[in-house]
Amino acid sequence: MGIMTNDNCPNSTTPATDIRLATIRIAKEYLKFSAAHFTVFSATDRERLHGHNFTVSAEITAQVDSNGMTTNYRLYKDALQHCCEALDEYVLLPGESPYLDITQDNDQYLARFNGRTLVFPMEDTLVLPIRNTTVEEFSYYILQQLLVGKALGDNVDLWALSVSVSSGPGQSGESTWQRQG
Numbered sequence: 090m091g092i093m094t095n096d097n098c099p100n101s102t103t104p105a106t107d108i109r110l111a112t113i114r115i116a117k118e119y120l121k122f123s124a125a126h127f128t129v130f131s132a133t134d135r136e137r138l139h140g141h142n143f144t145v146s147a148e149i150t151a152q153v154d155s156n157g158m159t160t161n162y163r164l165y166k167d168a169l170q171h172c173c174e175a176l177d178e179y180v181l182l183p184g185e186s187p188y189l190d191i192t193q194d195n196d197q198y199l200a201r202f203n204g205r206t207l208v209f210p211m212e213d214t215l216v217l218p219i220r221n222t223t224v225e226e227f228s229y230y231i232l233q234q235l236l237v238g239k240a241l242g243d244n245v246d247l248w249a250l251s252v253s254v255s256s257g258p259g260q261s262g263e264s265t266w267q268r269q270g
């Protein structure tokens with residue numbers, strides 16, 4: 090029996106003209122960022138400031154081209170590494186928290202929470218457009234970074250994308266995007 094093709098594969102119902110999709114999974118050990126944060130649980134309850142080595146992974150579903158690839162997945166790895174490097178070794182604050190009021194005072198950020206003020210040096214701190222410094226919000230933020238512009242490459246025909254952020258072994262949050270229509 091020679092190589093099975095669409096023509097001689099007895100159960101093939103996939104005409105050769107149909108779109109071919111494939112999912113690339115990227116989970117490299119170097120895709121991580123070390124950051125300090127505190128999770129806010131309510132208007133009066135938060136964690137103390139602490140740190141994690143957050144790890145990042147992604148799944149990219151795209152059309153397989155006539156050359157048998159979605160694109161060089163080096164581009165996916167480079168885009169994810171850029172996102173990690175941008176967040177690495179900072180205090181991360183949620184700029185869209187309903188419970189935290191962040192203002193700038195000279196070279197410091199003042200974060201008012203439940204009647205107290207926390208002070209952070211601006212050069213060590215990033216205020217992100219997120220509602221909380223949780224794995225849910227970090228994964229959504231990185232997903233948006235990848236969807237903006239052509240972060241995953243000029244030629245990729247993207248159908249779905251998911252980004253997972255882990256704050257430690259056995260716990261992570263994932264955000265997904267899927268092409269509509």
Ligand SMILES: Nc1nc2c(c(=O)[nH]1)N=C([C@H](O)[C@H](O)COP(=O)(O)OP(=O)(O)OP(=O)(O)O)CN2
Nearest residue numbers: 126127128136139141222223224225256257260262
């Ligand atoms: N829905 C979420 N809940 C919590 C998050 C989060 O990102 N999303 N994050 C935290 C804290 O950041 C905390 O540092 C991690 O939670 P914790 O339960 O303390 O887990 P540890 O990393 O300490 O691991 P354990 O071995 O389970 O103690 C809390 N909640």
